[in-house]
Amino acid sequence: MKRFLRRAAPLALAAALLLAGCQNEIPAPTSSEEERLLVGFSMATLKEDRWLRDRDIFSAKAKQEGIDVLITNANNDADRQYEQVADMVEQGVDVLVIAPHDCDNSARCVGLAKRAGIPVISYDRLVKNADVDVYISFDNYKVGELQGKAILEAVPEGGYILLNGSEDDSNSQMYHQGCMDQLQPAIDAGQIQIVGETWVQDWRRETAFAFTSDVLRDKGDRVNAVIAANDSLAWAAIDALSEAQRMDQVKVVGHDADLAACQRIVVGTQLMTVYKPIPDLVDKTIEACKLLAEGKEIDGEKTIDDGTYQVPYWMIDVIAVTKENIDDTVIKDGFHLKEDVYRQGE
The missing domain is CATH 3.40.50.2300 (Response regulator)
Known part of the structure; x- marks a missing residue:
């Protein structure tokens, strides 16, 4: 997992300090902390009841699966969403899940993550012209x-x-x-x-x-x-x-x-x-997060044209x-x- 690799340097520093007799200054991370997946969930809004449910169900499911999650709300502001994604990239998330505010403008968020080697899931709304790893949404x-x-x-x-x-x-x-x-x-x-x-x-x-x-x-x-x-x-x-x-x-x-x-x-x-059914959407997203964090490619029975690329589309039925x-x-x-x-x- 990328997070594990990125934290290898701090771990080495901690070990060096221990050898120098500074063991009380920086505690060495435990192996269980090293192996926990960190997912960034960038949300466009929490204005509607529906999106509050997504946040709460996602947070609960991640906790159940032993996954750490950072959740942000852009309040329907594309520039704010970009800044929040940049912060997630800086914090070293293993996977970025994005529900974009502006489906065209958010391609820059995806590009930022991709350049850092972070896989991206387009959640419910499709980011256009961005070649996300998978689009997970309803029909x-x-x-x-x-x-x-x-x-x-x-x-x-x-x-x-x-x-x-x-x-x-x-x-x-x-x-x-x-x-x-x-x-x-x-x-x-x-x-x-x-x-x-x-x-x-x-x-x-x-x-x-x-x-x-x-x-x-x-x-x-x-x-x-x-x-x-x-x-x-x-x-x-x-x-x-x-x-x-x-x-x-x-x-x-x-x-x-x-x-x-x-x-x-x-x-x-x-x-x-x-x-x-939002729980179904969240379950599929968590499943995809695990696969991508393990370096596996996502396949889908369906694909969707994002304007430039054919993207795997995990589709969930509606009633x-x-x-x-x-x-x-x-x-x-x-x-x-x-x-x-x-x-x-x-």
Whole structure:
């Protein structure tokens, strides 16, 4: 492991000091300390409930596996994320796991790690044009596909608002493609119309709220459905619908299976969400960390084009969650407690 090799010099120094009679000044590291894997987990944000779960589950799993982990939060700032990655490289992490804020800009973070001989895992979001060792994420195309199918079944005709995710997030593009492949035949047939569409920079709820409010003010009764790229944006849309007194007439879908979204589903203010089992994502990431730290190459049944390179893609399935199956999905898996889901919604 690289960390072991990098700490060989301090170990030699400690031994020299011991020979010089300075044994009380620098204790020699133990062999168990030398062999522990150090993983850096660079996170773009902790703003949404979903990312707090990633952090907590990752930290717990790493501890269970005897892995040391450094976790940072860039607060949706690409320059800050670069500085945090540089610090991790300086500290000698064995593997870098990065959930990028800006999927194009973050290639420089990957390059920094690669030049130091540190393997890189792209976590949930794909870093573009960077040749990471592996991309581990969900079936993001299917997320949009499930949203499109659900909303078309509930609202086969009428006006739709599309609240897409941040345009610099590669997953947003995949959600959108999966959704549009479902909607396009109905659009071409004149059954549905896109009455408003935007890309919400940095996934800001206030932006989604303002845009939805503007469309409702301009288009009024022509709005029948909202497809939101995550549950936070769905929440913003529902707030705007409530303010416009249209909440009972418009169906809303999201994704991430946030607790608040699950509460809205059981009380009927949100039609559905998409559940992405984060423990499965973390398990696969920890598995990859171990393989890469041992110097092994990552193979995958699937690959994904990052714009320049074909990258191994470990894909995890996703599940549509509705009022009818919520007990058998997020609650059965222990993702949320039943008493929390069924308490009074927001």
